[in-house]
Amino acid sequence: MADEDVWATIDDLWTWLDANETHPGREGLLLRMLKLTEEVGEVAQAVIGATGQNPRKGTTHTWDDVQAELCDVVLTAMVALRTLTPDAQEVFTTHLERVRERSLTRPRSGQM
Template structure:
C-alpha cells in the first residue's frame, strides 16, 4: 500500500470502486443485460466530455472561445478511468485481478518487463 504525502496509507482504489458499484446497483433503474450494456455505454459519454474539455481548453470552438481549463481535462480523464473501472467491476467481481493481469501483459509488450 502506498502512502499519501502526509504519510497516511492510501486506500486501495478498487475498494472505492466496489463501494461505488454497490451504490450504483442500489439505485439502478435498469437491470440485467440491458443495465450492463448501459454501464458500458457510460464510457462513451465520459470520453465525449474529455473531448469537450480539450476543445474548450484550447478554444477551438470560435463561437464559445475558451470554456475549460486543463484541470477540467484532468478531471474528465479521471472520470473516464473511474467509469472504466466501474464497468469492469460490473462485468466481473474479479476486476482487480483481471486488470492487474492485463496491465502486466501490456507492460511486458511495451516495456519488456517480466509477466508478459
C-alpha cells in the same frame, strides 16, 4: 491511497450504482458500458474548450478540467470492469502486466 483502497472504493461505487439502477439486467449492463462513451465525449469537449477551438464559445475549460474528465473515464472504466467481474482488480492487474511486458520489455524500433 493504496491499490486495495482504490479497488475497495470502486467496489463501493459499483454497489451503490447497483442499488440505485433503474434498468436491471442486460439493459443496465449495456448502459453502464455506454457510460464510457459519454465520459470520453466530455474529455473531448474539455479539450476543445481548453484550446478555444469553438470560435463561438472561445476558451471554456482549463487543462485541469481535462484532467478531471480523464479521471472520470478511468473511474467509469473501472466500475464497468467491476460490473463484468467481481475479480476486477485481478483482471486489471493481469492485463496491465501483459501490456507492460509487450510494451516495456521489448527493444525499441531500430535497437538490437
